[in-house]
Amino acid sequence: MARGSTRPTSRDVAQAAGVSQAAVSLVLGDKWRGRVSEATAERVRQAARELGYRPNLAARNLRLGQARTALLVVPALTNEFFAAVYEGAARIAAKHGFGVVLYPSPEGIGPARDPFASARAALDGVIASSMASEALTEIRGDDLPLVMLDSDPAGSLGATTVNLDITDGMRQITEHLLTLGHRRFLHLAADIDSWTFDVRARELAARVAERTGTDVRTAKAPITIEGARTAAEDALRAPGPRPTAVICDDDKLAVGAYKAARHLGLRIPHDISVTGFDDLALATAIEPELTTVRLDAELFGERGMTALLAVLEGETPPEGNIPVELVVRGSTAPPHPS
Amino acid sequence: MARGSTRPTSRDVAQAAGVSQAAVSLVLGDKWRGRVSEATAERVRQAARELGYRPNLAARNLRLGQARTALLVVPALTNEFFAAVYEGAARIAAKHGFGVVLYPSPEGIGPARDPFASARAALDGVIASSMASEALTEIRGDDLPLVMLDSDPAGSLGATTVNLDITDGMRQITEHLLTLGHRRFLHLAADIDSWTFDVRARELAARVAERTGTDVRTAKAPITIEGARTAAEDALRAPGPRPTAVICDDDKLAVGAYKAARHLGLRIPHDISVTGFDDLALATAIEPELTTVRLDAELFGERGMTALLAVLEGETPPEGNIPVELVVRGSTAPPHPS
């Protein structure tokens, strides 16, 4: 019945129920067993319901010294992969009464003197992708618990790491193509300095060298369809025998490779095989559908949040890489003897 | 130099600088002109820097009675469109020292008694897509300022609405196809009950009826590639003269239409034209590239946040729909006389 524009507080509820504010806090905080009678508790709950009481989170956080909020730092949400990571993390967080906020995209910082001004909402911990390193340096300095996604376990001193089994993914792709009979490869690599891409390059090069004794040709491209297309086209036009398979660091790059191949009059997979990485919606949208490595981004986010929660509880976070899966579709076939 | 695990407070800074806590608050809050000498101010800033002081947001929010945080309610972040809306909203928010939190995805609610438990982090306002109506009913009840995205201006009592000019987009698509000579249309519609889709259907039907005197065939499909494919395939197989153009409610549905057409042995655009809506990355990934309506999702998010900020300031939010643009690519051509 409180008029005004101000929201009801626990004291308003107390007054309505004819008890003290402390009693309200006890009842609503589920700590009333043996301290408040069932009848009184019900009266309090009733009053809270009628007034539409919602606890003031700021006050609670201040009192408890925690925010039940984690910060997720990713390069861009418009990348479906990271959107899924967020959803996984948010799901686990919600189950534990936690929230997840996102680091604002770099371009959005604007004139604020402190880029953290908005994201700095009281935080208990941070989950960060290794692909967002520039933002990361600012965070380290805060003494917040940190979980790193897809980053070098050796190089992330102190921080907990949660990784997909990228090495295994690239191993499977390479084996798949080698088994089909391919011997000349083009690696269309992301031009981003991140562990997750380094691992791809290392594994691919090592395995191909071991099995064929040859090198892998490499072209670096920004992760955009257009950028990938020109990089791939240049590489495929280069002198020497043409590669029979293009191994791309992610699905978006593969789309660029498709366009490059088409532009050069090459048919996929008849003239050239193409593989991706991630298994985004894109992979099944294009023709032929893309052979790629499925990364369970949601699970990745879930594991990241689970690890952070463990750290916050003082427990040891679970170990072990997240398995990935090769998905063979229509973009790979045995090389055609030309 | 403060050891311990607790972060320094403004009082610690005050002690280090040899002033009162109030002075620290004034200096760091930029309200010290004429109240504190430049020298003292500098001393305070220096101390704050050395201690690595970060104001406690919970305390500030409690004191100010505001959180400088907005809630964005969208159906799914893995939909690139909404990810972009978020980024736009977050950019504007950051410029004003605001943060944006997301409503946790519906499946993530789990056992929490109050689905708002986590997202309810102290909020100043809400921006909600009309496509997330089930979540919305819970919010209304909170007396928070509400900005609705893409919802019926007439039906959103009290709430401010920010809309893309969907009607104009559909008008342009229809005109484009009519001008090319198409007369028989299939409308591949989203099976979601939302204003933004109703508008598409109404405008398409009205314009086609006006210009050709005929009805538009309609097929409803869930917004997934597979769902759209089967719905489109069924509709294209139906008896009677086959439509020469498929108008889809969004780009993802268009991908399904592509697959259906291919499966039926129809070439795009030679045998059948296809159009989308949104202009996601998908649109230029597929072959042929998709004729669609470009919606500036980021601008949409920016406008939404701008409107909310205006409401919070007690100003009248700007009016007017956000213009959209027809992007003609390779998926449309004059109908082939069969």
Added chain:
DNA sequence: CAGCTGACGTTGTACGTATAACTTCCTTGG
């Protein structure tokens, strides 16, 4: 019947900040 034990609460306080209201000292004009 003194003393004790629960059951059922209440009182009081602290979390860290922003700001209104007050003090103190110095300068300056009349």
Added chain:
DNA sequence: CCAAGGAAGTTATACGTACAACGTCAGCTG
């Protein structure tokens, strides 16, 4: 030389919550 006012701070308080510490009273035991 005194009143007035500005500069440069300080003191005190409230925001709403959670919980430790403290009553109070009935019933029971020895």
